Amino acid sequence: MRRLKVAVDIGGTFTDLVAHDAQSGELLTVKTPSTPPSFIDGVINALEKAGITPDEVAIFKHGSTIATNAIIERRGAKTGLVTTKGFRDVLGAGRANRPDLFNSNWDPSPPLVPRRHVLEVRERVDYEGNVIEELDEDDVRAAARKFKRREIESVAVAYINSFMRPEHERRTKEILLEELGDGAFVCTSSDILPEIREFERTSTVAANAYLMPVIDSYIDKLGAALREWGYEGELYVTHSGGGVVTARAARGVPARICHSGPAGGVIGGLLVGGLSGFDNVITFDMGGTSADLALVHDREPTLSPEWRVDWNIPILFPAIDLVAIGAGGGTIAWVDAGGSLRAGPQSAGADPGPACFDKGNLDPTITDAHLYLGRLNPESYLGGDLEIRPELAEAAIARLAEKLDLSVAKTASGVLRIANANMTSATHLISVERGHDPRDFALVAGGGAGPLHAVEIARELRIPQVVVPPTPGVTSALGILHVDLRHDLLAPVLQQIKHLDIEALRRTFDRLTAEATGILAAESIPDERRSIELSVDARYYGQTPYMNLRLDRVPTNAAEVDSLVADYRSRYENEFGYQLPEDVATVEIVNARVAAIGVTDDVELPTSERSGDTEAARKGARAVYFDETAEFTDTPIYDRSRLAAGARIDGPAVIEQTDTTVLVPPGARASVDRYLNVVIEVSAGGDPAPAGVAVGAAKGE
């Protein structure tokens, strides 16, 4: 019998499934429509469509947009917040800043807890963790009674300086549970995120409380549906940091599983790149409305300590660091009042979609430009599922061309150049700006539009190779299949190195490590699969952001602390290009972090036995426009599904498959490796490294 690892990625439009049998190497992939609002039917449909039986499932992991969507669409619980007396507007005020200095019509998005449900309690802890006002338990009980009468479904507790002393929050939680009943949803900021900065901590715990009832019921329902289908085993859920947690753990920290979809995509890109021999990859996923870019160095994705749902709703959980920019197939090109050609940020999305969809949008989009330039096949767009009208694309671009006094072809290629410049700039931001040389990386392209743009972007940044996986549409599910179980624990340290209490630091790490071990035990991870990673967040005292430094072990003496400082200083210099004098800037340890990891076996993807003549995969030719020649060139078209391992194709060429189109411009050379990845040498020994520099734009405009 097969023993399948199954990963399901639930997106807004499609539910993707990838299943893998380690014994045979068999890999199944399935795409089915998602089934909002519950999404659960889509999971069962995917399992059935894949022909998997319940007893074949060894492990079931899944990623879902449900948490993210609940926040974006404001469909979370009716939530209350308990805070220190006097601090009722920490959440509402946020950091009071705006994304654009001149746009005073910009409005922040409403906080997840409206002011009326923020209740104050007398208590106060100072910055060192001393109690300067005892907790007034009557205030807490009064708040609980108000919440009860208002039918509040979930409560967050966030007191000032609670990260230094959590007792008041813990006692508050006990009282709330007493008053509201044991089944009530209550979470505290010191539990969820014991980190300095009251707004960011409060925002995180409020989001968590807001999601608790939603995710709890979702997991109940999914668990029940899977049991009914016949699967009794553990259910794992992916989180923003590129790991999974058990469903049980996710119920307590649902904010952690927001933003998990993009994380799956990055891990998937890492896996695909690794198979083709690249340990350093930049993942590039471009769909209908936006493009996500992320950097993976030495098979480790870059983590950011925070991410934002909206400008004013930060969530401070480690998240795969990605840059999202508003450039997708539906991005609209237009000419502004000053006569400048612009691409985005408006998008026609999937509905009404590009002008060629003939669903009411008359403005030219990036897809229309590709279609006009011959890069997309009007006969088999999306495998022929969608009928498109090229003459509408041409008319839309022609209207733009008239305003610009340019040819239609130059206008269409100009639209793409501008979009490419925006994406190049974003790529520059995550690579060069962070001290990485793009020449050491491969670009892994996914999404319906990614493989159309990848070579151009790679060339701008002197990235030598582009990799397009065989099924770019399920990269995220593939990533989920691959990720480890991972819990991230954190404790504040906030000590300058010169005052560092090494013994206290050791105790902090001991406590976190014990907690981590307990978690792994509770999740039944066998010893040989347990891994504990130690790290610290460090910065120059006085600065706000910090860097995470991996530790082999907890420093036990001054020499080991010195080496930690040296490590920090060299990373800092690498990233920012200079060093601060030691007498000016002392290093501060901000947080101690411990990751509890349950290691998953690497997924060995099958190699292809497919053979055949490359010419047999050639299905014809059509006129395609390339910037390199500034004209339409008769270009061979290949069918991806018939390309065998070892095939080589010199650009110009177009490779078509049902879910995307790969553009191989003149001067580039594509080859197919044994995993059926298309690997493109972007300059194919021709042009020796053009003067490379990022061309770009501020993201999003």
Place this chain on the structure above:
Amino acid sequence: MQGATATASSATSGAGALRNDPITFEVLRNAFKSICNEASALIERVSYAPTITEGHDYSVSILTPDGRLVSHGQRDQAPHMGTFESSVQNLVREVEEFAPNEAYIYNDPYTGGTHQNDVKIIRPIFWEGELVAFAIALCHWPDVGGPMYGTFNPRATECYAEGLRMPPLKLYEDDRPVKPIWDLIAMNIRVPKERVAEIHAQHRAGVLVEERLLGYVEKFGLEMVKDGFEDTMDHSERRFREWVGRLPDGTYEFEDWGDRDLGKEDEPPIRVHCTMTIDGDQVTMDWTGCDPAPIASWGFARPALQSASYDGTMHCFPELAPLNHGVVRAIEIISTKGTCVDVVEPTPVTGYCSGAYEKVDAVTMACWGQALQRVDPHRVHAATVNLQNFCTGGTHPKTGAKFVSYMWLEGGQGARAYADGNSFYMMIFIGGASNQPNETLERWYPMVYTSTEAVVDSCGDGEYRGGFGIWRSFRATGDTELVVLGDRERVGPFGLAGGSNGGPNMVVLNPGTDAEENLGMFTTKARLRSGDQLEFGSNGGGGYGRPWERRVESVLEDVIDGLLSLEKARGTYGVAIDEVDADALVYEVDENDTRSLREALAKDDRPRGTAPFEVHPLGEQLFSRPDGLGTRAGQATASGNGRG
């Protein structure tokens, strides 16, 4: 539309006027923005003072060799970049010859800046021996010496009693610091060691701009990049003139007031007045009607007048961002030397921002607002919270280290002609700035914060109300000296179209005790003892339209959220609300009572004037509720700012 000036004579002829092809143009225009954003992000990341790392008080820009602004960072601070043209133009006059890998430090307000704290480091950028651009990186240093912690000096009558003033000085040669210059600076400012981080950050930001810009020169060639500068400016000018051309020709006047000139015996208020003339696509802003320069630190020199005029303009046309010389050259600004908006040395200027800058900015927006209200009322704003510069300093009782802290308060945004103002809103001209977390401040300075909480009833009232101000109060835990330089305690942020002015800025020591003292907006070296309580509160924003025409449901929402008292709901908005069960949030509106209350209010015998909560006479006379734009229908969604 009449012809533009010589430089923009092709302005209306469309894309044909571009030097580069439209694609290269757009790529380069975006590139200039992105370079500045990257350099700004670097400063935020590696600077030291919370003012900068948490508060974002810094800017980065690219200028041409003759000192024309090309681009700036998206979250930078408007007062800074609006003076950069003057800075570079003066630098070029002062320095005979530039060389690669140099950087100049410069903060003189009269020739090229704002106030002494805004310290610029300017880097000439060369390509093959030719000067092709300047990069400026500015940080607000928390202290540049002088008698007061933080350098703000409300009692100064001359700039010599404020802080260190620097002409352009070469601080870096061959990318190495010029030690005697740095030593001179270090000897004249507080906590100079901390500023080393800022200097490094500012210098490094210039290097980054250079590397990135030269990358484009390498790729496109110098001529295309230079053409890109010109195209970028022409493009903005075309778009701006296109807008101006759509507005009705005419003369638009407005005025606003500073609370008082502390330097004069009777402390008179200070008038700021503008006459804006729109003639075709030409605009002139005439500030000659402003009062003479005050004796105390409130006014500013001509570079900052330009900056404030540009900022007010850009808020009405935000799609033109980033600001560049194309907009600058399309605005003619007239002023008289020796007035409060065109002061000369040695009139003090540390308080320029809370003083003249806020008023010029607000008056500029009100002038544009008159022209825009029939064309696009979405661009009309009542006045927003006024900055209070709030500096504390002393010796930390636990560490024995000297400290200086500089902070400010967010407050209420002015109402828009279609929506409420947001609460807890950063001052209009520093939208990229942030507040500073209490928990961070407490670790640095000897104080325990006691509130981050709305000032109830502080909104300017109207059909659309202004946003609410905030209390950020603290108890001192060590002896501390306090300097406050603010404004709008006596003159509220103005309302429009019959909306009332927003609530006052406030600094009160030990309220509710025998030792209560209103320190007010011009506090010099107040000594706080350990245990003293300081209440620090901010303006509400001005309202728009008549309060008794506000939707009853919106008034009720504010009451439920605890932002508006039942008394104010009744007395000002004419909404009779019974608190049936506050714990369960059950409130009832008495409709009959409300109807008669509103009928009585409609007789409108409210006090007219500039004080908080009075009805601003000019704002009432010159602005009306826009018709025909469906603002009523749109109110349900548009007014929900979600911040209470």
